[in-house]
Amino acid sequence: MTTLSYVQLSSSINPSFWNKLSELKLDVFKLNEDGKDIWGYFPITVLIVSSTNCATPFLEVDSTSFNSEVNGQLTYLKFHGKLYNKNTLEQFKECNKMELINGVGQSITEQIISGKALCDPSILNTFLLLSFADLKKYHYYYWFGFPVPKGLVIEKIASSPIIEEFSLELAEKIHNGYKQLAINQRCYFLVIKGKSGLEVYTLAEKLKDINLEDIPEVYFVFHNISSVSSSIGSQLRNYVTLLLHECKFLANEQVNFIAFHLSREKSRITCLDSICYKLKLPAVADSTLTSEWVGWEKNERGKMGPKLANLKNSLDPLIISENAVDLNLKLMKWNLVPSIDLDKLKNTKCLLLGSGTLGCSVARTLLGWGVRNITFVDNSAVSYSNPVRQSLYTYQDSVEMKPKADAAAENIRKIFPGVNSIGYQMTIPMPGHTVGDSMVNQTKETVEKLIQLIESHDVIFLLMDSRESRWLPTLLANAQQKVVLNAALGFDSYLVMRHGIYVENATEQSMEHPEGYRVIDGANLGCYFCNDVTAPCNSMKNRTLDQQCTVTRPGVSQIAGSLAVELAVSLIQHKDGVHAPAFYTTSQNVSSQDLSDINPSNLGLVPHSIRGFLSSFEQFLPATQKYKNCVACSDMIIQEYKEKGMEFLLEVFNSSKHLEDVALLTEMLKETDFGEVLEFSDEDFCSQSSQ
């Protein structure tokens, strides 16, 4: 004699199950720990497609497991489940597991005794799931159990393939009979080989009529869940429990069983891989059966114990969105620009001084490049005219007159929660804007704050709407050798530039450049103020860029903001970084293609500045030398700042003339012809563009 050995189901959880459980826990279950009815699905297809090399039979649960009606697909056997979701990890760990599985087993027995299982034998296929959902971490602790009575021992007397016991024709008849059965009757049914021929019955139809003398003609059929036809699913023990209850005379008898198994033979599904068993059933009282149940699933270490599913990457929408954003950039890297360093961009900290049209446009393009650290600075509040041009604000922000820096920082997180954004509301002190005695301390604090902000960021964007307000950050960022990107707008023109990097006593380096071009290395490139000889006080001339109340064509800020970011990215990705040389030409007849060989940057050219004009839809890439008497970036100014610090700054705020003195401009103004000093001026371009 041999005792039967069984195959146990394994659990397979569709991610949608955890999703739904989390939802229900929050909205419906809340703190209620009572057992909930759920459905499990056993896919018959796994058995049919024997080619899938996966021998473990899986019971699946998914989001529809919580529905009141079972998903009645033909390809699944349904399992009745009880879910016990605990409120804490302690309760999950400490609850009495034996009691739990016995309780579920008990209810199987009760339904056998009440006759309910006879009418719906799918009840014999039962599972329980003990769980604890840590919704913050997306960690799910869980333990499946497939209860079967412990004390039930079945002896195997003999087994043979179905075709040795039935003719092909009769086997086909069994299959057809199976197909006629309702889905919940298909897991356990009867085949009787009587004098009048073979018939297929549901248990409810015939079981009670069977007598001891009928036994040789009766086959108790069960849908075997084992994908290997020679082994048997453990649920057989529940079936036998029901049979012993209904037909007490079966105790100690040898009885025919069919382990029903569907498989595919070419285009046909057959039951020819089914196996007939002769089994000797035990003599046990109902009470023994009901007392002890076993069937907890083993964990991945092969031990009796719960499992932990970490679904953070699969379910946390925050992680999903971050991964999707990153993947987009990775595709660009792999398909187009393999040498691009995405982590470098991700870790670049960007400070946006000015959170208006330019600030919004820059921030959004930075997001697209995967930049995760963006700080906004502005001194104004969102007004009614802003939202249509400034892409980070809404009408509601203007109703509430929210400070722009805060609103921008908050709204960009709504667009992409993975970004670290923060806003500072502050007015940047300006040359010539006298600081009264009462304001001195506050001004000092603001300067300190600005110094600290520049220090803690890598790239500084100057995106204000006034020329004067750019002076202090230009100087401070220069002194700290930070990358500075500057964008300024006219009505239908824009200027985007990178400031040269400050290197003490920089010497000019000679570099190769193609014919028709000139080149300036990064340390000798000018700043926004290099082109303008006079200090940035009230504008003396009728300037087109950066003027108070400048009205611009709406697209200008979007273009300039995007260009500022693209220029920054090209610079960051250049092998020389801020020292990347700028090539430029003053001739109209030179093709820029010549430059691609000489300037090894994975994203192409890194110009010094980009000037564009919408009136002619033209764009130029001029470059200018650092001006030795510049009021913002010259050695003299930086030295003076480094020596005198705040004292120097306060003097400048009180009188911009002081700047001109320090930069020795006052001397110069007397003797120099500006035209020679400047490579380009705004006026050159304005006249050009208006032609």
Add this chain to the structure above:
Amino acid sequence: MEIGLKMDHLSVEYFGKCIHDIVSISDAILDGWVMKIKNDSENGKYIVKKQTTLLKAPEDASEVPVTFEYHVAYNISYGVPVLCFNIWQPDGSLLTLEGYWKSNMAFGDSNMYETLTQMDHPVLCKPFLSLHPCKTQEILQTFLATSKNPVISWLTVVGPFVSLNLLEEYVKHC
């Protein structure tokens, strides 16, 4: 099919008919394809099939059972069918693009990001893994005039790269 001769792309109606046929064939042989319909959407019909397979774990070559859920849906903008899928382990955690790449020998030495990608499901708008859709139109084109079911023909070409092998019954209907 008559209209097949004149088509240079697969219409959403024709796609709907093709996947309907796939489900009919599948029902007869219990192959598991299920029709899903999202009502308020022009291309709301798609079919889904689950399949459990063993994948080799990249670390120790041990075999891990995973469930593939294949979706065949229609992309309105490009007028092509899309094969996308998710893969999860028994505990419900999804495999990443990189994780799947490492265990799928079918890709050989080719560049992962040129072959596989992640894209939004055309109907569900959620990220799914997918074979790179670039060549779909090209492959489809060859079947539009000749096959009675271009979707099946296309699937038989691209499916095997991601462990989706169509049975002979389907091929008979092309």
